[in-house]
Amino acid sequence: DAKTTQPTSMDCAEGRAANLPCNHSTISGNEYVYWYRQIHSQGPQYIIHGLKNNETNEMASLIITEDRKSSTLILPHATLRDTAVYYCIVRGRHGSSNTGKLIFGQGTTLQVKP
């Protein structure tokens, strides 16, 4: 079973920041938080991942709370092309028994509106 909880859907105005929350209250110390997105009928696209520090790359920022029980993916200036299903996934660290598989939940459908 997925170890994360996400809202089913969210809307965002084009040009505004999209903030996608994720709860992972049972996360353990050796587990990372990964974010992927899937645009209709395409393969999932890797966005970002982190352990405990905030992370930023060219696509997004990942903010992880100090207790690591939740995180937020931030798309700073959403465009219509960011409309997709966003998946938050908790995954074991290299060397643990569960590094192989990604367990996807239902994700959050983000609709960016003009």
Next chain:
Amino acid sequence: DAGVTQSPTHLIKTRGQQVTLRCSPKSGHDTVSWYQQALGQGPQFIFQYYEEEERQRGNFPDRFSGHQFPNYSSELNVNALLLGDSALYLCASSLGQTLTSQETQYFGPGTRLLVL
């Protein structure tokens, strides 16, 4: 730098038939994972191959089998197809067995299988 490629893009089969799907990993990657995504659902892990062996397996019957070749490409085989096997089949590649990598998986575009 070539990404993950899969073939064919679409496939139609009838119940009871067998199907083989193919995946070429991203350049430099040595590990291939396969996922099944039914309509409206998130992808479900089938299995992962590393060094030509199945390293981890999800909750799928033995009708689902795979293979990895010395060049790291992989095949997914499904025997005795059922209507419920209709889905998008995704391949993901990663670089395994390193001390520093978190083995980020990168997905291909998928193969859409329809079983009639």
